[in-house]
Amino acid sequence: MTVAILGVGVMGEALLAGILQGGRPVSEVLAAEKRPERAAELTERYGIEVVDNAEAVKRADTVLLVVKPYDVGPVLDEVAASARPGQLFVSLAAGITTSFVEARLPGGVAVVRVMPNTPALVGEGMAAISPGSFSGDEHLAEAEDLLRSTGRSVRVPEKQQDAVTAVSGSGPAYVFMVAEAMIEAGVHLGLTRVTATELVVQTLTGSAALLRETGEHPTVLRERVTSPGGTTAAALRKLEEGGLRADFLVALEAARDRSRALSSGEPV
Numbered sequence: 001m002t003v004a005i006l007g008v009g010v011m012g013e014a015l016l017a018g019i020l021q022g023g024r025p026v027s028e029v030l031a032a033e034k035r036p037e038r039a040a041e042l043t044e045r046y047g048i049e050v051v052d053n054a055e056a057v058k059r060a061d062t063v064l065l066v067v068k069p070y071d072v073g074p075v076l077d078e079v080a081a082s083a084r085p086g087q088l089f090v091s092l093a094a095g096i097t098t099s100f101v102e103a104r105l106p107g108g109v110a111v112v113r114v115m116p117n118t119p120a121l122v123g124e125g126m127a128a129i130s131p132g133s134f135s136g137d138e139h140l141a142e143a144e145d146l147l148r149s150t151g152r153s154v155r156v157p158e159k160q161q162d163a164v165t166a167v168s169g170s171g172p173a174y175v176f177m178v179a180e181a182m183i184e185a186g187v188h189l190g191l192t193r194v195t196a197t198e199l200v201v202q203t204l205t206g207s208a209a210l211l212r213e214t215g216e217h218p219t220v221l222r223e224r225v226t227s228p229g230g231t232t233a234a235a236l237r238k239l240e241e242g243g244l245r246a247d248f249l250v251a252l253e254a255a256r257d258r259s260r261a262l263s264s265g266e267p268v
Protein backbone atom coordinates (compact mmCIF):
# COMPACT_ATOMS: atom_id res chain seq x y z
CA MET A 1 0.00 0.00 0.00
CA THR A 2 1.58 3.28 -1.13
CA VAL A 3 1.15 6.60 0.65
CA ALA A 4 1.93 9.90 -1.10
CA ILE A 5 2.54 13.14 0.79
CA LEU A 6 1.87 16.25 -1.30
CA GLY A 7 3.71 19.18 0.34
CA VAL A 8 6.47 18.19 2.71
CA GLY A 9 7.00 21.36 4.74
CA VAL A 10 6.76 21.61 8.56
CA MET A 11 3.66 19.42 8.94
CA GLY A 12 4.33 17.13 5.99
CA GLU A 13 7.78 16.32 7.32
CA ALA A 14 6.40 15.58 10.80
CA LEU A 15 4.00 13.09 9.19
CA LEU A 16 6.66 11.61 6.97
CA ALA A 17 9.01 11.05 9.93
CA GLY A 18 6.16 9.54 11.98
CA ILE A 19 4.99 7.24 9.19
CA LEU A 20 8.53 5.91 8.67
CA GLN A 21 9.11 5.57 12.41
CA GLY A 22 5.85 3.62 12.59
CA GLY A 23 7.53 0.93 10.49
CA ARG A 24 6.13 1.58 7.00
CA PRO A 25 8.87 0.79 4.47
CA VAL A 26 10.28 3.83 2.66
CA SER A 27 9.52 2.05 -0.66
CA GLU A 28 5.80 2.48 0.16
CA VAL A 29 6.00 6.23 0.74
CA LEU A 30 6.28 8.93 -1.94
CA ALA A 31 6.73 12.68 -1.55
CA ALA A 32 5.82 15.51 -3.90
CA GLU A 33 7.57 18.85 -3.48
CA LYS A 34 7.83 21.95 -5.65
CA ARG A 35 11.45 22.99 -5.07
CA PRO A 36 14.19 20.63 -6.33
CA GLU A 37 16.52 21.54 -3.44
CA ARG A 38 13.85 20.57 -0.91
CA ALA A 39 13.24 17.32 -2.82
CA ALA A 40 16.98 16.52 -2.67
CA GLU A 41 17.07 17.30 1.06
CA LEU A 42 14.15 14.89 1.71
CA THR A 43 15.74 12.11 -0.32
CA GLU A 44 19.03 12.56 1.51
CA ARG A 45 17.40 12.68 4.96
CA TYR A 46 14.82 9.88 4.56
CA GLY A 47 15.84 7.97 1.42
CA ILE A 48 12.39 8.79 0.04
CA GLU A 49 11.48 9.03 -3.65
CA VAL A 50 10.25 12.51 -4.60
CA VAL A 51 8.08 12.80 -7.73
CA ASP A 52 5.64 15.36 -9.11
CA ASN A 53 2.11 15.68 -7.74
CA ALA A 54 0.39 13.85 -10.62
CA GLU A 55 2.77 10.87 -10.53
CA ALA A 56 2.50 10.65 -6.75
CA VAL A 57 -1.30 10.47 -6.99
CA LYS A 58 -1.15 7.95 -9.84
CA ARG A 59 1.01 5.59 -7.80
CA ALA A 60 -0.59 6.05 -4.38
CA ASP A 61 -3.45 4.28 -2.62
CA THR A 62 -3.62 7.04 0.00
CA VAL A 63 -2.76 10.70 -0.62
CA LEU A 64 -1.97 13.15 2.19
CA LEU A 65 -2.58 16.79 1.23
CA VAL A 66 -0.27 18.93 3.34
CA VAL A 67 0.12 22.10 1.26
CA LYS A 68 -1.04 25.51 2.48
CA PRO A 69 -4.83 25.97 2.39
CA TYR A 70 -4.69 28.34 -0.60
CA ASP A 71 -2.58 25.77 -2.55
CA VAL A 72 -5.09 22.93 -2.04
CA GLY A 73 -7.42 24.01 -4.91
CA PRO A 74 -4.62 24.38 -7.51
CA VAL A 75 -2.96 21.12 -6.41
CA LEU A 76 -6.28 19.23 -6.66
CA ASP A 77 -6.89 20.67 -10.13
CA GLU A 78 -3.40 19.44 -11.09
CA VAL A 79 -3.95 15.88 -9.81
CA ALA A 80 -7.68 15.28 -10.39
CA ALA A 81 -7.10 13.46 -13.69
CA SER A 82 -4.68 11.08 -11.94
CA ALA A 83 -7.05 10.26 -9.07
CA ARG A 84 -9.27 7.19 -9.21
CA PRO A 85 -12.22 5.72 -7.32
CA GLY A 86 -11.13 3.64 -4.34
CA GLN A 87 -8.33 6.03 -3.36
CA LEU A 88 -8.29 7.85 -0.03
CA PHE A 89 -7.36 11.55 0.14
CA VAL A 90 -6.55 12.85 3.63
CA SER A 91 -6.48 16.64 3.84
CA LEU A 92 -4.60 18.25 6.71
CA ALA A 93 -5.12 21.83 5.51
CA ALA A 94 -6.68 24.24 7.98
CA GLY A 95 -10.17 25.36 7.04
CA ILE A 96 -10.43 23.21 3.89
CA THR A 97 -13.66 21.21 3.99
CA THR A 98 -14.11 17.66 2.74
CA SER A 99 -16.77 18.94 0.32
CA PHE A 100 -14.20 21.37 -1.18
CA VAL A 101 -11.85 18.44 -1.81
CA GLU A 102 -14.59 16.04 -2.98
CA ALA A 103 -15.88 18.58 -5.52
CA ARG A 104 -12.47 18.65 -7.21
CA LEU A 105 -11.92 14.88 -7.41
CA PRO A 106 -13.65 12.08 -9.33
CA GLY A 107 -16.64 10.38 -7.67
CA GLY A 108 -15.76 7.39 -5.53
CA VAL A 109 -12.64 8.97 -4.01
CA ALA A 110 -12.92 8.92 -0.22
CA VAL A 111 -11.90 12.10 1.65
CA VAL A 112 -10.96 12.43 5.31
CA ARG A 113 -10.11 15.71 7.04
CA VAL A 114 -7.48 15.86 9.77
CA MET A 115 -6.31 18.72 11.96
CA PRO A 116 -2.89 17.77 13.39
CA ASN A 117 -0.38 19.82 15.37
CA THR A 118 3.41 20.19 15.37
CA PRO A 119 4.21 18.12 18.51
CA ALA A 120 3.65 15.28 16.00
CA LEU A 121 7.35 15.86 15.26
CA VAL A 122 8.23 14.28 18.61
CA GLY A 123 5.42 11.70 18.68
CA GLU A 124 3.25 13.87 20.98
CA GLY A 125 0.86 15.25 18.39
CA MET A 126 -2.89 15.70 18.80
CA ALA A 127 -5.00 15.15 15.70
CA ALA A 128 -8.76 15.32 15.13
CA ILE A 129 -10.25 13.30 12.27
CA SER A 130 -13.55 13.73 10.39
CA PRO A 131 -15.11 11.71 7.58
CA GLY A 132 -16.26 13.22 4.29
CA SER A 133 -19.42 12.21 2.42
CA PHE A 134 -17.96 9.08 0.82
CA SER A 135 -15.68 7.82 3.57
CA GLY A 136 -16.45 5.04 6.00
CA ASP A 137 -14.97 3.55 9.11
CA GLU A 138 -12.20 1.83 7.13
CA HIS A 139 -11.00 5.21 5.80
CA LEU A 140 -10.98 6.78 9.27
CA ALA A 141 -9.11 3.73 10.55
CA GLU A 142 -6.56 4.10 7.74
CA ALA A 143 -6.01 7.77 8.63
CA GLU A 144 -5.66 6.85 12.31
CA ASP A 145 -3.16 4.16 11.41
CA LEU A 146 -1.04 6.67 9.47
CA LEU A 147 -1.13 9.13 12.38
CA ARG A 148 -0.53 6.55 15.14
CA SER A 149 3.20 7.10 15.54
CA THR A 150 2.80 10.89 15.54
CA GLY A 151 0.71 10.94 18.75
CA ARG A 152 -2.98 10.76 19.66
CA SER A 153 -6.11 11.22 17.62
CA VAL A 154 -9.82 11.69 18.20
CA ARG A 155 -12.80 11.54 15.85
CA VAL A 156 -14.99 14.66 15.65
CA PRO A 157 -17.88 15.76 13.42
CA GLU A 158 -16.49 17.98 10.67
CA LYS A 159 -18.46 21.01 11.92
CA GLN A 160 -16.16 21.00 14.99
CA GLN A 161 -12.93 21.20 12.97
CA ASP A 162 -12.74 25.02 13.07
CA ALA A 163 -12.89 24.88 16.88
CA VAL A 164 -10.33 22.05 16.96
CA THR A 165 -8.01 24.15 14.79
CA ALA A 166 -8.32 27.03 17.28
CA VAL A 167 -7.63 24.77 20.29
CA SER A 168 -5.07 22.10 19.34
CA GLY A 169 -3.99 23.01 15.79
CA SER A 170 -2.81 26.49 16.75
CA GLY A 171 -2.51 25.58 20.45
CA PRO A 172 1.24 24.87 20.51
CA ALA A 173 1.87 28.48 19.44
CA TYR A 174 -0.01 29.80 22.50
CA VAL A 175 2.07 27.57 24.78
CA PHE A 176 5.32 28.66 23.12
CA MET A 177 4.29 32.28 23.58
CA VAL A 178 3.68 31.64 27.28
CA ALA A 179 7.14 30.02 27.43
CA GLU A 180 8.73 33.05 25.75
CA ALA A 181 6.93 35.45 28.10
CA MET A 182 7.92 33.51 31.23
CA ILE A 183 11.56 33.29 30.13
CA GLU A 184 11.72 37.03 29.45
CA ALA A 185 10.07 37.73 32.81
CA GLY A 186 12.67 35.53 34.53
CA VAL A 187 15.44 37.47 32.79
CA HIS A 188 13.76 40.69 33.95
CA LEU A 189 13.95 39.34 37.53
CA GLY A 190 17.71 38.83 37.16
CA LEU A 191 18.07 35.17 36.07
CA THR A 192 20.39 34.30 33.21
CA ARG A 193 18.57 33.44 30.00
CA VAL A 194 19.97 29.89 30.15
CA THR A 195 18.69 29.33 33.69
CA ALA A 196 15.33 30.98 32.97
CA THR A 197 14.90 28.79 29.87
CA GLU A 198 15.70 25.58 31.76
CA LEU A 199 13.30 26.52 34.59
CA VAL A 200 10.48 27.33 32.19
CA VAL A 201 10.87 24.37 29.82
CA GLN A 202 10.93 21.86 32.68
CA THR A 203 8.04 23.63 34.46
CA LEU A 204 5.89 23.37 31.32
CA THR A 205 6.95 19.78 30.65
CA GLY A 206 6.39 18.75 34.28
CA SER A 207 3.02 20.51 34.48
CA ALA A 208 1.84 18.82 31.27
CA ALA A 209 2.96 15.43 32.64
CA LEU A 210 1.16 16.12 35.93
CA LEU A 211 -2.06 16.98 34.06
CA ARG A 212 -1.82 13.83 31.93
CA GLU A 213 -0.69 11.42 34.65
CA THR A 214 -2.99 12.47 37.50
CA GLY A 215 -6.01 13.07 35.28
CA GLU A 216 -6.94 15.88 37.70
CA HIS A 217 -8.77 18.95 36.45
CA PRO A 218 -6.39 21.91 35.93
CA THR A 219 -8.35 23.89 38.53
CA VAL A 220 -7.45 21.31 41.21
CA LEU A 221 -3.79 21.31 40.20
CA ARG A 222 -3.68 25.13 40.16
CA GLU A 223 -5.28 25.28 43.62
CA ARG A 224 -2.56 22.95 44.97
CA VAL A 225 0.11 25.43 43.89
CA THR A 226 -1.75 28.43 45.31
CA SER A 227 -0.98 28.80 49.02
CA PRO A 228 -3.25 31.20 50.94
CA GLY A 229 -1.75 34.67 50.87
CA GLY A 230 1.25 33.34 48.95
CA THR A 231 3.28 34.12 45.83
CA THR A 232 1.11 32.26 43.31
CA ALA A 233 -2.06 34.04 44.44
CA ALA A 234 -0.24 37.35 43.99
CA ALA A 235 0.79 36.44 40.43
CA LEU A 236 -2.58 34.94 39.44
CA ARG A 237 -4.37 38.06 40.61
CA LYS A 238 -2.29 40.09 38.14
CA LEU A 239 -3.04 37.65 35.32
CA GLU A 240 -6.77 37.85 36.09
CA GLU A 241 -6.60 41.67 36.19
CA GLY A 242 -4.89 41.55 32.79
CA GLY A 243 -7.84 39.59 31.43
CA LEU A 244 -5.99 36.36 30.54
CA ARG A 245 -9.11 34.17 30.40
CA ALA A 246 -11.09 36.63 28.32
CA ASP A 247 -8.07 37.06 26.05
CA PHE A 248 -8.03 33.31 25.39
CA LEU A 249 -11.73 33.34 24.54
CA VAL A 250 -11.27 36.20 22.09
CA ALA A 251 -8.09 34.68 20.63
CA LEU A 252 -9.62 31.26 20.04
CA GLU A 253 -12.71 32.84 18.48
CA ALA A 254 -10.38 34.70 16.09
CA ALA A 255 -8.59 31.45 15.18
CA ARG A 256 -11.93 29.66 14.63
CA ASP A 257 -13.19 32.52 12.45
CA ARG A 258 -9.96 32.51 10.43
CA SER A 259 -10.33 28.76 9.88
CA ARG A 260 -13.88 29.35 8.59
CA ALA A 261 -12.66 32.12 6.31
CA LEU A 262 -9.94 29.88 4.85
CA SER A 263 -12.64 27.45 3.68
CA SER A 264 -14.26 30.18 1.62
CA GLY A 265 -10.93 30.84 -0.10
CA GLU A 266 -10.35 34.20 1.57
CA PRO A 267 -6.87 35.46 0.57
CA VAL A 268 -3.90 35.83 2.95
Ligand SMILES: NC(=O)C1=CN([C@@H]2O[C@H](COP(=O)(O)OP(=O)(O)OC[C@H]3O[C@@H](n4cnc5c(N)ncnc54)[C@H](OP(=O)(O)O)[C@@H]3O)[C@@H](O)[C@H]2O)C=CC1
Nearest residue numbers: 007008009010011033034035066067068069092093094116
Ligand atom coordinates in the same frame (compact mmCIF):
# COMPACT_ATOMS: atom_id res chain seq x y z
N1 LIG B 1 2.24 24.10 10.85
C1 LIG B 1 1.25 23.73 11.65
O1 LIG B 1 1.32 23.86 12.89
C2 LIG B 1 0.02 23.09 11.10
C3 LIG B 1 -0.26 23.10 9.74
N2 LIG B 1 -1.43 22.56 9.29
C4 LIG B 1 -1.73 22.59 7.87
O2 LIG B 1 -0.71 21.91 7.16
C5 LIG B 1 -0.56 22.50 5.87
C6 LIG B 1 0.92 22.76 5.65
O3 LIG B 1 1.36 23.68 6.62
P1 LIG B 1 2.91 23.83 6.95
O4 LIG B 1 3.56 22.51 6.87
O5 LIG B 1 2.98 24.64 8.17
O6 LIG B 1 3.36 24.72 5.68
P2 LIG B 1 4.74 24.68 4.90
O7 LIG B 1 4.75 25.91 4.04
O8 LIG B 1 5.86 24.41 5.83
O9 LIG B 1 4.56 23.39 3.96
C7 LIG B 1 3.88 23.40 2.74
C8 LIG B 1 4.77 22.67 1.76
O10 LIG B 1 4.07 22.49 0.54
C9 LIG B 1 4.96 22.79 -0.53
N3 LIG B 1 4.20 23.15 -1.70
C10 LIG B 1 3.66 24.34 -2.04
N4 LIG B 1 3.03 24.25 -3.23
C11 LIG B 1 3.17 22.97 -3.63
C12 LIG B 1 2.75 22.27 -4.78
N5 LIG B 1 2.06 22.87 -5.75
N6 LIG B 1 3.06 20.96 -4.88
C13 LIG B 1 3.75 20.32 -3.89
N7 LIG B 1 4.21 20.95 -2.78
C14 LIG B 1 3.92 22.25 -2.67
C15 LIG B 1 5.75 23.94 0.01
O11 LIG B 1 6.93 24.13 -0.76
P3 LIG B 1 7.61 25.62 -0.84
O12 LIG B 1 8.17 25.87 0.50
O13 LIG B 1 8.58 25.48 -1.92
O14 LIG B 1 6.47 26.57 -1.18
C16 LIG B 1 6.04 23.47 1.43
O15 LIG B 1 7.15 22.61 1.50
C17 LIG B 1 -1.40 23.75 5.84
O16 LIG B 1 -2.53 23.53 5.06
C18 LIG B 1 -1.75 23.99 7.30
O17 LIG B 1 -3.02 24.58 7.44
C19 LIG B 1 -2.32 21.95 10.10
C20 LIG B 1 -2.09 21.92 11.44
C21 LIG B 1 -0.91 22.46 12.06
Ligand SMILES: O=C(O)[C@@H]1CCC=N1
Nearest residue numbers: 094165168169170171
Ligand atom coordinates in the same frame (compact mmCIF):
# COMPACT_ATOMS: atom_id res chain seq x y z
O1 LIG C 1 -1.72 28.77 11.51
C1 LIG C 1 -2.27 27.96 10.74
O2 LIG C 1 -3.09 28.35 9.89
C2 LIG C 1 -1.98 26.48 10.86
C3 LIG C 1 -3.21 25.70 11.17
C4 LIG C 1 -3.11 25.33 12.61
C5 LIG C 1 -1.73 25.66 12.96
N1 LIG C 1 -1.13 26.24 11.98
